[in-house]
Amino acid sequence: xxxxxxxxxxxxxxxxxxxxxxxxxxxxxxxxxxxxxxxxxxxxxxxxxxxxxxxxxxxxxxxxxxxxxxxxxxxxxxxxxxxxxxxxxxxxxxxxxxxxxxxxxxxxxxxxxxxxxxxxxxxxxxxxxxxxxxxxxxxxxxxxxxxxxxxxxxxxxxxxxxxxxxxxxxxxxxxxxxxxxxxxxxxxxxxxxxxxxxxxxxxxxxxxxxxxxxxxxxxxxxxxxxxxxxxxxxxxxxxxxxxxxxxxxxxxxxxxxxxxxxxxxxxxxxxxxxxxxxxxxxxxxxxxxxxxxxxxxxxxxxxxxxxxxxxxxxxxxxxxxxxxxxxxxxxxxxxxxxxxxxxxxxxxxxxxxxxxxxxxxxxxxxxxxxxxxxxxxxxxxxxxxxxxxxxxxxxxxxxxxxxxxxxxxxxxxxxxxxxxxxxxxxxxxxxxxxxxxxxxxxxxxxxxxxxxxxxxxxxxxxxx
Amino acid sequence: xxxxxxxxxxxxxxxxxxxxxxxxxxxxxxxxxxxxxxxxxxxxxxxxxxxxxxxxxxxxxxxxxxxxxxxxxxxxxxxxxxxxxxxxxxxxxxxxxxxxxxxxxxxxxxxxxxxxxxxxxxxxxxxxxxxxxxxxxxxxxxxxxxxxxxxxxxxxxxxxxxxxxxxxxxxxxxxxxxxxxxxxxxxxxxxxxxxxxxxxxxxxxxxxxxxxxxxx
Numbered sequence: 001x002x003x004x005x006x007x008x009x010x011x012x013x014x015x016x017x018x019x020x021x022x023x024x025x026x027x028x029x030x031x032x033x034x035x036x037x038x039x040x041x042x043x044x045x046x047x048x049x050x051x052x053x054x055x056x057x058x059x060x061x062x063x064x065x066x067x068x069x070x071x072x073x074x075x076x077x078x079x080x081x082x083x084x085x086x087x088x089x090x091x092x093x094x095x096x097x098x099x100x101x102x103x104x105x106x107x108x109x110x111x112x113x114x115x116x117x118x119x120x121x122x123x124x125x126x127x128x129x130x131x132x133x134x135x136x137x138x139x140x141x142x143x144x145x146x147x148x149x150x151x152x153x154x155x156x157x158x159x160x161x162x163x164x165x166x167x168x169x170x171x172x173x174x175x176x177x178x179x180x181x182x183x184x185x186x187x188x189x190x191x192x193x194x195x196x197x198x199x200x201x202x203x204x205x206x207x208x209x210x211x212x213x214x215x216x217x218x219x220x221x222x223x224x225x226x227x228x229x230x231x232x233x234x235x236x237x238x239x240x241x242x243x244x245x246x247x248x249x250x251x252x253x254x255x256x257x258x259x260x261x262x263x264x265x266x267x268x269x270x271x272x273x274x275x276x277x278x279x280x281x282x283x284x285x286x287x288x289x290x291x292x293x294x295x296x297x298x299x300x301x302x303x304x305x306x307x308x309x310x311x312x313x314x315x316x317x318x319x320x321x322x323x324x325x326x327x328x329x330x331x332x333x334x335x336x337x338x339x340x341x342x343x344x345x346x347x348x349x350x351x352x353x354x355x356x357x358x359x360x361x362x363x364x365x366x367x368x369x370x371x372x373x374x375x376x377x378x379x380x381x382x383x384x385x386x387x388x389x390x391x392x393x394x395x396x397x398x399x400x401x402x403x404x405x406x407x408x409x410x411x412x413x414x415x416x417x418x419x420x421x422x423x424x425x426x427x428x429x430x431x432x433x434x435x436x437x438x439x440x441x442x443x444x445x446x447x448x449x450x451x452x453x454x455x456x457x458x459x460x461x462x463x464x
Numbered sequence: 465x466x467x468x469x470x471x472x473x474x475x476x477x478x479x480x481x482x483x484x485x486x487x488x489x490x491x492x493x494x495x496x497x498x499x500x501x502x503x504x505x506x507x508x509x510x511x512x513x514x515x516x517x518x519x520x521x522x523x524x525x526x527x528x529x530x531x532x533x534x535x536x537x538x539x540x541x542x543x544x545x546x547x548x549x550x551x552x553x554x555x556x557x558x559x560x561x562x563x564x565x566x567x568x569x570x571x572x573x574x575x576x577x578x579x580x581x582x583x584x585x586x587x588x589x590x591x592x593x594x595x596x597x598x599x600x601x602x603x604x605x606x607x608x609x610x611x612x613x614x615x616x617x618x619x620x621x622x623x624x625x626x627x628x629x630x631x632x633x634x635x636x637x638x639x640x641x642x643x644x645x646x647x648x649x650x651x652x653x654x655x656x657x658x659x660x661x662x663x664x665x666x667x668x669x670x671x672x673x674x675x676x677x678x679x680x
Contacts, residue, residue: 019661026662043504051503054496060475060485061493073643079468131668132659148659155661178657178665185669190579205497206644216655216670219612223602223647234471239497241644245630246503256658259520260595263670264650271646274604276576278646288471296478 003350006325016152020322023151027313030257031364037259044249049368051243052304059295062204062237063286069207073269075282086287087118090196090229093283094124097227099193105211105218106130107198108146108307109231109287111329112342115196126196127188129217131181138165144323146330147255147309152322185217195221195279199232200307201247202284205240206268209284212251214262222267228279230267234286235294235303247306250366254308290342299374302337304367311361311371317354326351333361333371340378349387352378410454417448424448502631506594513593513626514678520596521676524653525666530678534620538568540677541585541618545570548673550616556585558605560620576607577614584614584671590625590633591676595652598676599633602647611651617671619651621678 010016035041055062067077080086086109094102102124104110116126116137128137132150136143138161143149150158155174162177163170166184171177197218199209209230211218222228238244252258271278294303312318312332323331328339328348336351345352352375361371382388383396402409424430424447432440450456465473472485481489521528531540537560545552554565555573565572577584586606588598598619602608611617627633630650637644655670666672 023662026658038506040504040506044506047503057479058489058493059479060472061489063472063475064485064490065493065497073646079466079471081467081470085467129669130659131657135659148662150659151662153660158660174660174663175665175667177660178668182667182669186579189669204493205500208644208648214655215657215668216612217668219608219649220669223608223612234475239493240500241634242500242502242631245634248630249503249506259523260597260650260652262524262652262655264652266644266648266650267646268644268648269646272604275602275607275646276604277607277609278602286471288467288474292471292474292478295475296480 003325003327003354006327007321007354010321010325015154016322017320019152019154020319023145023148024313024319027256027309031254031310031313032257034253034257034259037253038249044246045366045368048246048250048366049304051238051246052306052367053301055237055239056235056295056300056303059234059237062239063234065204066202066207066237069204070202070209070269070284071207073207075207075269075284078283078285080285080287080289083113083287083289086113086231086285086289087115089285090115090231090283091118091122091124093227093229093281094119094194095122097193097281099124099227101188101192102126102194102196103129103189103192103221103225104133104196105198105213105221106133106149107196107231108143108329109198109233109289110196111143113231113287113289115231127185127192129185129189129215129221130213131178131215131217134181134185135161138162142324142329144331145309145312146307146334152324189217189220189224192221192225194227194229195223195225196229196231197221199230199236199284200251201238201244202230202232202236203239203241203244203266204237208241208266208268210244210264210266212248212261212264214258216263219263219265222265222279223277226279227281227283228267229283229285231285231287233291234288235291235305251306251308254306254310254364254366293341298377299337299341301369302334302341302374304369305334305338306367307334308366310364310366311369314360314364316356316358316360321354326354333375334369337371337374337378345378345382345385346387349382352376352382410452413452413454417450417452420448505629505631511593513628514623516593516628517591517596517626520594521653522596524596524674526596526653526674526676528676528678532680534679535563537620537677537679538563538565538570538572542568542570544618544675545583545616548616551582554583554585554618555581555610555614557587557607557610559587560585577610577612579613581610581614583616583618584610584612585618585620586611587620588625590627590636591621592627592630592633592650594629597630598651598674599627599637600647600649600651601637601641601645602649603645608647608649611649612670615667615671616673616675617651617654618675618677621676623678623680
């Protein structure tokens, strides 16, 4: 992964920059309005964070309860330790049942394990039905946001893709494009043999899996085909329906400021013999793929995550470079913590450093994940494992040597302010500093005037 | 060792617990589940739920009509469809088949909706004032497809079945039905998407219009 290189390409892409500017306003203002609608937001956040922690602390028991209840209702629960195992299980279900066509609603876990490729490799056609995911499937691109996957695409991009795929006249109106996609997909919804969905949460009490959507596609995916397959992470379990009611006050508001999503689709087991809709078989694949590494670790708070996307929407780095620069499925602050866990810090070294530590992600997180602290832990680990560039390590080493010796520190800062004042010259502004010219290229820094803080402090104490 | 055992064992090892999940740990999880503790309730949920429901529907672009009784429903459906120049053929749940649709100038098909039906008429298990939400429970007589496939979804809601919050709705469901049925389906307004340039478009894969008819 090459965050730095990709990020500079993205910063100089005018089309992407426009798309990101537009999205930023809608997400940030939308969330602020949504949160203002209820008067006890902080209480709900605190309760939800504690509830998630309680489940994670006893995760095995809740998973066993979930499995028991889902099985009792007629679902088959599968367990996958790795991405490969998850793909093999689902491809196996498809082959065994002679499945030719799959419709799929949005699932980040399926992106994580690259499920579509695995299904296509065994001759199954996969259709993404979330409009954003459908656009990206046509463009053969990965999502750049976990809630709004095609946020980086303009309507002109979409018009081009639709002309190529649908062989119809070029459209310019967004509502007309949406209608064309609906009409293109409707027949394929009805013809699919198997529907694959993710799950925003799974409920231990009832063995229920559920999706939160606005388009209605997840409902068609879970209602029409004869087989419904759910792929989700082991950390998604919550105890009760009441806990879902709590989380749903947080999730759509944090994501885009909606008081509720249009469709909350709870699916439990298989259809009754006299029912016309619903699947005959329901499979639930619980995926680990790195999640259990976080259990009991110093980053366990990350397992609370409900995948709302607020942290990336409010991140000044994400707002400027977009999701693709992060190089893997999960972008933004939550991705900068998760990606190193899943793929190894040696393969994602830039990510915990791609942060200004402004703290906004933690402020907006609906389950109070201390994201800056967790990124800082990755930075410490990188330093300890000698994974940072030698120059940086020497600089930090030198700094800590000086800082641990007060007399030396006082002496060094006294010299430092003089040099800085000299660089500032008559204007009193520093326009350039050696070694960090990338930083000073875009901003000036006021030069220190007079003596150091410590000297001033000592002098004033004496005077008083 | 199966994948299941490995995953559960890893959770236990990493949480500093040994062996396999014990009866006391399962009992703890079950007691948390059985308590069904409600999280903090927003104060807005304590207002009159019907008034709140109507307000929230406005926000969601759900239209609402209030009629005298069940027998007035066909006339209101006809009025609504005529106003929007929509087709006069509807498919609906069996519970509405006995109403006098012909007198209102409508053709009513008593069957689940299919892909090309344009107007679907359903009832609901209950509605939720807090968010302007309809709760539908799927069964042979109450197929979800009728609320989902047509371009227009018309839902008959009894005011006596207005829950203040989702938690209240779940409590009713538990005491009246027991467990959630296979398809437990919350609808809040017409389907929408903002996937192209974050511009909200009403009518994605589900209905373009949701019209609620309130009866006593």
